Amino acid sequence: MHPSKLELLKGNKIIIGISEVSKITGISTRQLRYWEKKGYIHSVDRSKRFREFSLDTVIKIEHMKDLLEEGFTLVAAYEKVDKKMKLFKKMKHLFINNYEGIIELEDGKAAIDFGYFNANEEEHLYFIFDESTDKSYFQAGNINNKK
DNA sequence: TTTCTTACA
DNA sequence: TGTAAGGA
Structure with a gap:
């Protein structure tokens, strides 16, 4: 929307x-x-x-x-x-x-929100990356449910 | 001042 | 392709 x-x-x-x-x-x-x-x-x-x-x-x-x-x-x-x-x-x-936005995590990492991970629309897919170690990976879940 | 087309080097 | 010419 x-x-x-x-x-x-x-x-x-x-x-x-x-x-x-x-x-x-x-x-x-x-x-x-x-x-x-x-x-x-x-x-x-x-x-x-x-x-x-x-x-x-x-x-x-x-x-x-x-x-x-x-x-x-x-x-x-x-x-x-x-x-x-x-x-x-x-x-x-x-x-x-x-793309649903970018989220700053507590541990210094950042996560790009790619929207729903599955058809049930229960979890989001995130691309997590850590600039200090240059490591990155995907993760499903709900990192920052606003409201 | 910058960009454009045309034409010659 | 670079560059000069001559307009826009």
Whole structure:
């Protein structure tokens, strides 16, 4: 019922100009424009005066850059990343739709609440992680039932 | 000042 | 691909 705490990510509403994208990814503005022309990436609204890229696209660009550095051709990198992005989007969707918040535990650990663990809606699934030891694990139960 | 397209190096 | 030119 309550809105997701990850609205910004949910709608992919984080938009970045070509100059910033270039700085972030290390891909020149010339390349970015070329990649778009070839259809490897898309800007948000081409009817606008200036190009803007979504956060997902920036991530796509970073993946392509990595593959390029590994020796793949531009086309090969694009095809490979395009498949991976579909999985990435599904994963993002899954995470965003199940994320119920983050909880600080007494012992210095933190827990991400992923919502109900089973169909009975009795227990939640938590991802527990301890920064001091760098250890993490999943746990079912009810850590912090507010109210 | 920044971004855009086009075109040449 | 980089860069210059000339507008927006």
